[in-house]
Each structure stands twice: as structure tokens, then as C-alpha cells.
Amino acid sequence: MNYFLHLTVMLEIYLLLAISANQIVGYSGLLSLGQAIFYGTGAYVTAIATINLGSYWVSLPLVLIACLLSALAVFYVSGRVRDLYFALSTLALQIIFFSLVYNWMTVTNGPYGISNITPPVLLGHRISSPGSFALFGALFLACVVLFYYWFVTTPVFRMIQAARDDQIGLLSLGKNPNYYKCISIVISAVISGLAGSLYAAYATYIDPSSFTLDESILILSIVLVGGIASVRGAIAGGLIFILLPELLKTLGMPDAIAANARMILFGLLLILIVRLRPEGLFGKRVLQ
Amino acid sequence: MYTTALQIVLNSLIAGLVLSLVAIGFTYIFRVTRVFHIAHGGIYTAGAFATWWGLNITSNWLIAVLTGLLVAIFLAYAIEAAIYLPMSKRSSNQVVSMVASMGSYVVIVNCLALTFGNEVETFGSPFVGSVQLIGTTLTYVQLVQCVVALVIVMVAMYLGSSRRALPLRALADNDLAARVLGINTDKERKRVLIAGSILAAIAALLRTLDVGIEPQGGMSVTLAAAVVTILVSRLNVFLIVAFAVALTLLQNVVEFFSNAQWRDAITFALLLVVILFRTEGIISYKLRRDTA
Numbered sequence: 108m109n110y111f112l113h114l115t116v117m118l119e120i121y122l123l124l125a126i127s128a129n130q131i132v133g134y135s136g137l138l139s140l141g142q143a144i145f146y147g148t149g150a151y152v153t154a155i156a157t158i159n160l161g162s163y164w165v166s167l168p169l170v171l172i173a174c175l176l177s178a179l180a181v182f183y184v185s186g187r188v189r190d191l192y193f194a195l196s197t198l199a200l201q202i203i204f205f206s207l208v209y210n211w212m213t214v215t216n217g218p219y220g221i222s223n224i225t226p227p228v229l230l231g232h233r234i235s236s237p238g239s240f241a242l243f244g245a246l247f248l249a250c251v252v253l254f255y256y257w258f259v260t261t262p263v264f265r266m267i268q269a270a271r272d273d274q275i276g277l278l279s280l281g282k283n284p285n286y287y288k289c290i291s292i293v294i295s296a297v298i299s300g301l302a303g304s305l306y307a308a309y310a311t312y313i314d315p316s317s318f319t320l321d322e323s324i325l326i327l328s329i330v331l332v333g334g335i336a337s338v339r340g341a342i343a344g345g346l347i348f349i350l351l352p353e354l355l356k357t358l359g360m361p362d363a364i365a366a367n368a369r370m371i372l373f374g375l376l377l378i379l380i381v382r383l384r385p386e387g388l389f390g391k392r393v394l395q
Numbered sequence: 396m397y398t399t400a401l402q403i404v405l406n407s408l409i410a411g412l413v414l415s416l417v418a419i420g421f422t423y424i425f426r427v428t429r430v431f432h433i434a435h436g437g438i439y440t441a442g443a444f445a446t447w448w449g450l451n452i453t454s455n456w457l458i459a460v461l462t463g464l465l466v467a468i469f470l471a472y473a474i475e476a477a478i479y480l481p482m483s484k485r486s487s488n489q490v491v492s493m494v495a496s497m498g499s500y501v502v503i504v505n506c507l508a509l510t511f512g513n514e515v516e517t518f519g520s521p522f523v524g525s526v527q528l529i530g531t532t533l534t535y536v537q538l539v540q541c542v543v544a545l546v547i548v549m550v551a552m553y554l555g556s557s558r559r560a561l562p563l564r565a566l567a568d569n570d571l572a573a574r575v576l577g578i579n580t581d582k583e584r585k586r587v588l589i590a591g592s593i594l595a596a597i598a599a600l601l602r603t604l605d606v607g608i609e610p611q612g613g614m615s616v617t618l619a620a621a622v623v624t625i626l627v628s629r630l631n632v633f634l635i636v637a638f639a640v641a642l643t644l645l646q647n648v649v650e651f652f653s654n655a656q657w658r659d660a661i662t663f664a665l666l667l668v669v670i671l672f673r674t675e676g677i678i679s680y681k682l683r684r685d686t687a
Contacts, residue, residue, distance in 0.1 A: 138490045188670060191431060191489040195625065196670050199663035202618075206660030210653075320614075324497060331494060367509040374501030378478060381487075381495045 112237035116309055118349045119244030120302050125329045125341035126251055127298035132327065133335035134264070135291040136271035137189065141181060141197035142326040144204045145296040147318030148177045149303025151208060154221040154313055163227035163308055174300030178293040186285055186292075201320050209315045220314025224307050240309050247301055255338050258294075267291045332376050334387025343389050348373065398530040399651075405528075407647045409537050411640030412544035416598035418620040418639045419551050419632055420591025425624050426567040427587045430479050431493040434470075435595055435620070436613030437503030442467040442596025443608040444507050447516050456521070460600065467596035471588040474499050479588075480581060500614070507610040517607040540601045547597065548636055555632040563587055567630055615659065619646075622666045 124146060131139045152173040156166030185196040208215045215221065226235040227243065234243050258264050269277045270284035270291075277284045307313050325348075333344020351372060355365040380387055417439065424432045446463030453459060478495050487495075522535035554560055562583045565573040574580050599608065602616070623638045645665070646658040 138494070184667060184671065191493065192670055194490060194493065195431075195621075196667060198618075199667045199670075202663045203660045203667075206656055209656050210660075324501075327494075328497075328501075364509060367505040370505040371502050371509070374498045374505065377498030377501070378495055381491055381498065382478065382481065385487075385491065 109237050112241045115241040116244050119248050122345040123302035124326045125345045127295045128326045128330045129341040130295040138194040139197045140323050141201040143318040143322040145299035146303040148173050149300030150307040150313045153304040153307040154224045157225050170300045170304045174296040178296035182289045182292045222312040224311045334389040340389040402531040403647050407644035409541045411643035413598050413601050415636040415639035416594045418623040418635050420594040421620040422624040423587050424591045428584050433496040434499035436617035437500040438467050438470045438592045439595040439599045440613035443599035443603045463596050467592040471592035475588045504610045515607040515609045520604045536604045552632045
């Protein structure tokens with residue numbers, strides 16, 4: 108039962124990450140290879156603030172501020188270019204971010220990571236068991252999904268899509284496409300940061316190996332497989348990624364092989380999707 | 396201090412020459428096929444592992460090296476025929492082809508991990524020992540790396556400026572015009588992918604003699620080669636080699652004064668600076684036309 112609940116928590120974290128990546132890739136049309144920057148920022152700010160300030164809840168506003176600032180930094184650097192060069196600049200930022208958390212011993216404790224992160228306390232109840240965390244994560248996820256139900260009806264959301272589809276058209280209406288790209292990156296960063304915060308509180312230990320380029324590629328793959336420009340697609344991608352190894356285990360495959368087999372299947376799925384169904388399984392837009 | 400500086404320069408020169416083999420392949424593939432060929436890292440590693448496997452089975456270096464090269468050629472051909480070429484015919488843009496390349500990389504690397512394990516494998520190099528040169532120490536492996544890489548670079552320079560490279564240049568400049576003028580673009584694409592993969596497999600073999608190989612080991616080398624490609628942004632073998640050596644020197648100096656983990660950060664900070672402030676040198680008119 109505990110294993111099932113653990114899977115649920117991990118699923119919630121990856122769903123948040125997939126939804127956040129979908130914001131940039133799907134709604135803004137920018138292929139980001141740096142989602143783990145925001146994920147890591149959320150996790151590290153939670154870890155450091157929780158340990159030093161004593162409360163998870165105090166760390167949450169700090170996570171939002173840190174993610175906002177990191178999103179602005181990413182936008183400042185990568186917002187000037189698009190297409191392949193946007194992807195390359197976010198890739199470069201991702202590698203710089205990893206080097207920073209790996210080497211900044213006084214703040215992040217480098218490769219040793221940060222342990223003993225205090226779990227959150229809600230209404231006097233300590234959230235530390237997988238069951239309570241699954242509910243806690245579901246709360247985060249529900250907030251984000253509800254936010255999207257509202258957000259997709261707003262004019263800002265339509266402007267974000269317009270900035271993706273026709274920049275010159277948007278400029279001719281007197282709007283600044285970069286402004287909407289920036290909003291999109293900030294929203295994505297905040298959602299990734301929440302996922303990182305949830306991960307740090309759940310794992311109670313973080314180190315730089317969770318926030319590498321591989322993680323960013325993985326997050327991107329989840330969205331592309333599930334389908335871009337659709338929250339449903341992001342959720343489908345997350346479900347496939349988390350449940351695929353369980354399916355392999357039911358076929359009698361040992362854990363050590365299942366991890367690689369999952370990545371092989373995921374890689375093949377990525378190739379097939381790009382070749383045969385560029386909009387992904389449930390996407391509303393073709394990857395261009 | 397003088398000896399240390401000289402040692403760093405010599406080490407950088409040799410490692411830079413090896414990196415330039417990967418970078419030459421990556422640059423030609425990127426410019427000719429317009430694919431940001433991340434799977435190059437997978438082919439690099441596969442070549443090294445195939446050589447290691449061949450050596451374990453036969454104990455014969457020639458057969459082992461040929462096995463490594465054949466595996467690299469097969470993978471390059473398969474990726475081009477099954478993925479890149481159909482996507483190119485469908486006019487997919489660079490981002491889409493990069494995603495497909497990323498998928499290929501993930502598949503190759505995990506197949507290698509599944510077959511050979513995640514540990515570092517070494518050859519047990521036949522070149523053991525070192526020589527003293529003007530107060531510096533160079534291992535025999537470094538000398539072999541230097542000689543082999545230099546010979547290949549010379550050949551690449553000759554081929555790069557010969558008539559045989561003209562179709563590739565034409566294809567890099569304007570693929571449609573090249574096709575109209577009778578160049579068999581499909582064949583040229585395959586040629587460049589296979590040649591680039593052979594260079595990657597040789598570079599992997601040379602590096603494995605020194606530091607061994609692991610399934611994930613190709614990504615960092617490929618990314619460094621990609622940085623060289625973006626910095627150079629031209630089909631010029633001499634410039635690619637010069638930039639590869641300069642980049643390796645910069646990495647080694649950073650490593651000497653701080654620590655190894657800052658190497659990649661400096662490399663990619665340099666890439667960012669170039670992308671931001673030398674955009675006109677990187678994103679040429681042609682590229683913008685392609686992605687519009």
C-alpha cells in the first residue's frame with residue numbers, strides 16, 4: 108500500500124512538472140531544456156528555508172519569489188532568441204545551474220546535498236507519511252488544474268498563444284509578444300517550483316543529481332509524448348512515464364532492467380510521436 | 396610554474412585535437428542536414444563499447460576497431476534512413492529533428508546500459524609508460540592520441556577544401572538549389588552522417604584508451620562539440636580544430652584554478668555569451684529563413 112502511495116506522490120510531482128513544461132512548450136511554443144532549473148530552485152529554497160526558518164509554510168512564499176526571479180533571469184537570457192537557439196540557451200542555463208548547485212558548498216552543500224528537511228505541518232498534523240503526502244500533493248495538483256480552468260478563459264492566455272502563433276500580428280495590434288512570453292515562463296517556473304518544493308518536503312533529502320539536464324530532457328519528453336498545448340496531454344504523459352515501469356514489472360522484469368527498459372520505450376515513443384503523430388497522444392497542437 | 400603552464404597547454408592541445416574529431420563531424424552534420432544531432436553522443440559511446448566488446452571477444456585490436464567503426468556506421472545509416480531523412484522530406488524544423496535525435500540518443504544509451512551495465516569500462520591500453528618533454532610528462536596514450544588525431548585532422552582539412560566537399564558546401568548553403576543542380580542530396584546526407592560517425596567512433600576509441608567509457612559518457616563530449624559548432628558556425632576544418640583546442644585550454648585552465656565541475660559551466664557560459672552578443676554570426680539569414 109505504501110508503495111502505491113509513494114507512486115501516487117511521484118506521479119503528482121511529475122504531473123506538476125509536465126503541466127509546467129506544457130506552459131512553455133505547448134502554449135508559448137518554446138522548447139525549454141531547462142525545466143529542472145525551476146524544479147531545483149523550488150526544492151533548494153524549500154530545503155534551505157525550512158531548515159533555517161523552521162517552517163515549510165514560510166518557505167513557500169520564498170519559493171514563489173525565487174522562481175519568479177529565476178524565470179526573469181531565464182527570460183532575460185533566452186527570451187532574445189527563439190526556436191533551436193532558445194532550446195540551446197536553456198540547455199546552457201541548465202548546465203550552469205547544475206554547476207552552481209554542485210559547487211556552492213556554503214549554500215547547497217554541493218554534492219552531499221541537504222538532508223533532514225522538515226516535513227510540513229498542516230492543522231497540527233505532521234505530513235510525513237506517503238498517504239498524507241499523496242493528499243497534500245493532490246491539493247497542490249488540484250490548485251494548479253483549477254488555476255488552468257480559470258486561466259485558459261482569460262485574455263492573457265489568448266495573448267500567450269497569439270505570441271506563439273503570430274508575433275508580427277500581435278505586434279501590429281500594439282502588444283509586446285515578449286511580455287507574454289515572460290508571463291508564460293514565470294507561470295511555468297512557479298508550477299515547477301511548487302513541484303520542487305513538494306519533492307524536497309517529501310524526500311527530506313535533496314542533492315544536485317535530481318536536477319540535471321537529463322531530468323529536463325525527461326520532463327520535456329513527458330510533455331511531448333502526452334501531447335502539447337493540452338493539460339490532458341501533460342497528465343497522460345506523466346501517467347505513462349510513472350506507470351510504464353510498473354507495467355514492465357508485472358511482466359516479470361527485474362527493477363535494474365526495468366529502469367533502462369522504461370527509458371528505451373520512452374525514447375522509442377518519442378521518436379514515433381515526432382515521426383508519426385507530432386501533436387502527441389492528446390495534444391492540440393503540432394510540435395513545430 | 397612555467398612547466399605547469401606548458402603541461403596544461405600540451406594536455407589541452409591533445410585533448411582538443413581529440414575533441415575536434417567529434418566537433419568536425421558534428422559541425423558538418425549540423426550544417427549539411429540541419430539536424431542538431433544529439434544522437435552523435437550515443438554513436439560515440441556505441442562505437443567505443445563495440446570496440447571494447449570486439450576486443451574482449453577476439454583480443455585482436457584491428458577486428459575490435461573495425462567492429463566499433465561498423466557499429467557507428469550502421470547506427471548513423473539507420474538514424475538517417477529511418478528518422479532524419481523522412482523528417483527532412485516532410486520539412487520538419489530543427490527543433491522537431493532535435494527532439495527525434497534526443498529520442499535516438501536515449502534509446503542508444505539505455506540499450507548500451509542494458510547490455511554492458513552502467514560502469515566505466517576500460518581497454519587495458521597496450522600503450523603503457525610516458526616520456527619527458529621540456530620538463531613536461533606525456534603518456535604514450537597521449538602521444539598516440541596526438542598522432543592519430545593530427546593525421547585525421549590533416550586528412551579532414553584536405554578533404555574539406557577539395558572538390559569532394561563542394562556538394563556538402565552547396566547543400567549547407569541551399570539544399571533546394573543543390574538538388575536542382577543535380578546533386579544527390581540524400582546520398583550526400585548519408586555520406587556526411589557516416590563520415591561524422593566514423594570520426595566520433597575514432598575519438599571515442601582514443602579517449603577510452605585514456606579514461607575509459609560509460610554509457611552516458613557521450614553527452615558531455617557532444618555538447619562540447621556542439622559549443623564549438625555554434626562558436627565557429629562555418630564549414631571550416633581549421634577553425635573547428637582551433638576553437639576545439641582553445642575551448643579545451645579554457646576548460647583546463649578553469650579546472651586548474653578552481654575545480655572540474657566548473658568546466659561545463661564556463662563552456663556553456665561562453666555559448667550563452669555568443670548566442671546573446673554574436674547572434675548575427677550564429678543565426679545566419681539562411682537559418683532564420685528555415686525556421687520562419
